[in-house]
Amino acid sequence: MLVSQILKTKGDLVFTVTPNDTVAAVAALLHARRVGALVVLDGDRVAGIVSERDIVRIVAEGGAANLTQPVASCMTRDVLYAEPGETIDSLLARMTDRRVRHLPVCKDDRLLGIVSIGDLVKWKISEVEAEADNLKAYIATG
Template identity: 75%
Template sequence: MLVSQILKAKGDLVFTVSPQETVGAACALLYSRKVGAMVVLDGERVVGILSERDVVRAMAKEDTAALAKPVSAFMTQDVIFAEPAESVDSLLSRMTDRRVRHLPVCEHERLIGIVSIGDLVKWKISEVEAEADNLKAYIATG
């Protein structure tokens, strides 16, 4: 299973925020959109990711004062990307190694989607279930 296949099924909607937006406003967007992270865009360029984990760290460091600061002060700047031709197994491994839960998908430096660890695990489970069903059918036909 490739990332491009997942994006075809789930869609290419990516919630974004600007680096100048306040952390408080970004938190409201995370909550209202029911997502765990947003890609930070400066124009068309991905400059970071703001995740719930980043917000927790900001609050622990600066308390409620963090809410008035810009997203750029707390976003993860070292963004790890996925490409459409990458496999689910490859991304699961990378996400586990780097301890990240969201990967923006870019093609020719253009943001085309996002995948979460949940998306990948869902596809992996469906792949394993299909494999098990095929084996059961094979055994049953003897």
Template identity: 75%
Template sequence: MLVSQILRTKGDAVFTIVPTEKVGVVAELLHAKRVGALVVLEAERVVGIVSERDIVRAIAAHGAGVLSRPVSEFMTANVLFAEPGETVDSLLSRMTDRRIRHLPVCKNERLVGIVSIGDLVKWKISEVEAEADGLKAYIAAS
């Protein structure tokens, strides 16, 4: 299963913000959009990603005052990306090794979607279930 197949099914909508957005606004957007991360764009270029985990760490380290500071101070700037032609297995491995939950998907340096570890696990489970069903049908036909 390829990332492009997942994006075709789930859609390519990505919620984004600018680096100057306040952390409090980011927290509100994460809640309102019911997502775990927002991609930070500057002139159509991905410059970071900010997750619920980043917000919690910022508040724990600096107190509630961070809510009025720009997200650029707390976002992950060294973003790992996925490409549409990559496999679910390769991304699951990368995300597990790096302990990350979201990967922006880029093609020719242009943001085309985002996948979460939940998206990948869902696809992996359906792949395994389809394989099991195929084996059951084969055994039943024998």
């Protein structure tokens, strides 16, 4: 299964913020949209990604005063990306190895969507269940 197939089903909606949005505004948007990460765009260019963990870290380090800081002060700048032609297995391995939960999907520096570890696990389970059903049907027909 390829990332492009996941995006066809899931859709390409990506919630984004700008580097100048405050940490408080970003935290509110994470909560309102019920997502774990937002892509930070500087114009059309991906400048970073900010997760719930980034928000917790900056608040833990400096208290409520850091809520007025721009999100650029806590976002991850070295963003790992997925490409539409990559497989679920390759992304699961990369995400596990690098301990990340969200990957923006880009092609030619253009943001196409985002996938989470939950999205990938859901698709992997569907693949395994389909394979098990096929094997059961094969065995039953003798």
